[in-house]
Structures are given as structure tokens and as C-alpha cells.
Amino acid sequence: MHDQQARIKSHIESHQHMAGALLPLLHAIQDDLGYIPEECYGNIAKALNLSVAEIHGVVTFYHHFRIHPPGKHVLQVCRAESCQAMGSQALETHVKSSLGIDFHQTTSDGAITLEPVYCLGNCACSPAIMLDDQVYGRVSSKQVDRLVAEAKEAV
Incomplete structure (x- = not known):
């Protein structure tokens, strides 16, 4: 401290x-x-x-700032208009359900913090997410599950 x-x-x-x-x-x-x-x-x-x-x-x-330590990995789901038009709301619902957390929360194992983001600048490849510092486009629920599993293995 x-x-x-x-x-x-x-x-x-x-x-x-x-x-x-x-x-x-x-x-x-x-x-x-x-x-x-x-x-x-x-x-x-x-x-x-x-x-x-x-x-x-x-x-x-500002949504970007946190007042609690994040998990080992930060997963951001884009909520901008382009991503919403391409299914990010369903993706967001899936991620929240599969992780068992809401935005601005961290999984009980401390592995993943889930955050909303309002544009990743990847609109041509919506829906988009960012895991740590890597942006992924045209993401499906299956892809997010795979990325999260890989991140958790790396913890």
C-alpha cells in the first residue's frame, strides 16, 4: 500500500x-x-x-475511470450505434449471462472485469469488443466465449 x-x-x-x-x-x-x-x-x-x-x-x-481494482483481464463490449445495429445487445446479454456479472463488475475469480465502451473505432467490423488491449471485430458469442476461456487459462 x-x-x-x-x-x-x-x-x-x-x-x-x-x-x-x-x-x-x-x-x-x-x-x-x-x-x-x-x-x-x-x-x-x-x-x-x-x-x-x-x-x-x-x-x-467518465465511464473510463474505475474506483476498484480491475480483474486480470478487462473485456469491453462496444455499445455504439453501429455495433448495436449489428447485434451487440445480444452479445452483451450473452457475455453478462456467461460471466455472471454486469458492467463495471469483476468475476468472482478475479479474472475478468466487464465494461461498456462507446466506440472502439472498428465500426466497419461490428460488433466489436476489446479484451485487454486487443480489438476484435465481427465477434460472435462463441468467439467471445473462446477468448474469455483463453484469457482465464492465462491467469
């Missing part, structure tokens, strides 16, 4: 004098830790001369 606090402090120090520092700082913390611990809101607020409520408001407004 001390290491985590030191890493957060380092990010705050490297961002606090930037104009418009809050979003780049939050991204840096999440990129490093995988989430933004609520315990660091006070330090961020003090460094940027903002209120804790403002920090909380920004973190909870």
Missing part, C-alpha cells in the same frame, strides 16, 4: 503544475494502478486546489 501511495504522489507531483491537470493526472494514476483509489482524492484535491467532491464528480462522470 505504501508503494501505491508513493506512486500516486509521484503522479501528482509531475502533473500538479500543468494547466488542466486533472484529467491527465487521473489517466496517469489509472494507467499505473489500473484504477483510481478514492483514498487519493484528498491529495489530488489539495494539489490542484479543487474540492474532493470535484474529483469524485469527474471520476464518476
